[in-house]
Amino acid sequence: MTRIDALRAVYDRLEPCAVVTIMGAVAAELQSIGHRQNFFYLQHAMGLASSVGLGIALSRPSVPVVVLDGDGSVLMNLGGLTTLARYRPRNLLHVVFDNESLLSVGGFPTATSTGTNLAAIAAAAGIPRTAAVNDLEAFVTEFDDAQRARELTTIVAKVDAIGPAAFVTDLELLENRFQFQRHLQTR
């Protein structure tokens, strides 16, 4: 499964959600499918996308929040999984695209390439629903099940270590940030 195919498969389902992505390939690929005002790309602050998602989810319980995370980022904030689990907002879906590498900086292998199991870590941290998927069909099924379950879920999706040719887009960081805030506060 490629990450961009996974993003395409759930793109329409993101419309009613507040979406927070990590930097690099995830942000560039989601923008390439089509930027929307409800997408916030956390370009940097590695590891904190799930924390930003938690802050939104706790502040706006009626808004479904989707975090599009990655293995390298999650590994930088494993403690954050325990905080997610502690407050387990029902409106938060945490997707981790695991390509077993730090692709954006040259493809160096992360610990998930040598056996670290992020879905098991999430479950052991206390995340009430977790899933590990390897193909597109299973990913979409788990995504839909999670949205229906209305319970904090972490889905770890194994994806190929390929990404876009470039990571910088023509959307300014602050343009995105203020647009997202305005969108979130007027809905």
Next chain:
Amino acid sequence: MPVSAANSAILFDALKDCGVRLMSALPETWLVHLIRMADDDPDVTLVRLAKEEEGVGISMGAHLAGVKSAMLMQNHGFLASVNGIVSGAQLFRVPLLMLISDRGSFGERDPWQTEGGAVTEPVLAALRIPVMRLDDPARVPQRIREAQTLADSSNRPVALLLTRDLMWEDA
């Protein structure tokens, strides 16, 4: 416990009066009363962290969602948060109201606090974070209000140092 419950209550009430409705925290001796007050108050969401840098992300999310927040931490927690502050809050121009217990300054008896105490203000200065020391309880409400006003108008982090004079009763 010689941590001042009365001054902790002044701090907590001042934060609430400013509209703060979410507080993130990691336990630290000087903050015990403040954290308990946040936990007991149904109008405040307390988020207990594993590491303080998470609090930067949580406050960013809360701000984008329209909720005022504050971070309660020790100065070592501030030092542990620096990347998030720079590449999160500063890069994306998000106000942060940081209340930092100023351990390791004059009067500190714990050897392990002393290095952090010596570098806290220089690091704040290097990050261009406006800082004010809270030492007089009578001025706490005004200074918290002014700190939040500057954070909101500048869309940047601000820091208030909780000093020994304010937090410790037998100093």
